[in-house]
Amino acid sequence: MSAWAAYEDQAGAMHVLPMDDLKPHVLGDGCWCKPTPEDDRSDIVVHHSMDRREYTREMGRVQ
Numbered sequence: 356m357s358a359w360a361a362y363e364d365q366a367g368a369m370h371v372l373p374m375d376d377l378k379p380h381v382l383g384d385g386c387w388c389k390p391t392p393e394d395d396r397s398d399i400v401v402h403h404s405m406d407r408r409e410y411t412r413e414m415g416r417v418q
């Protein structure tokens with residue numbers, strides 16, 4: 356539960372994905388979850404889990 360993994364896409368950006376989410380993610384900005392870049396690292400893209408697990412991982416971060 357609540358596991359995350361990072362994958363590199365073809366453009367060299369790192370995508371942080373929730374593993375075994377309710378819906379599979381796509382390695383790209385066009386993913387259904389509307390992934391957002393890290394605040395200070397534009398080469399890191401953080402996806403959003405369908406089960407909202409990031410609310411237990413990140414401190415009060417509202418997406």
Ligand SMILES: [Zn+2]
Nearest residue numbers: 380386388402
């Ligand atoms: Zn996604």
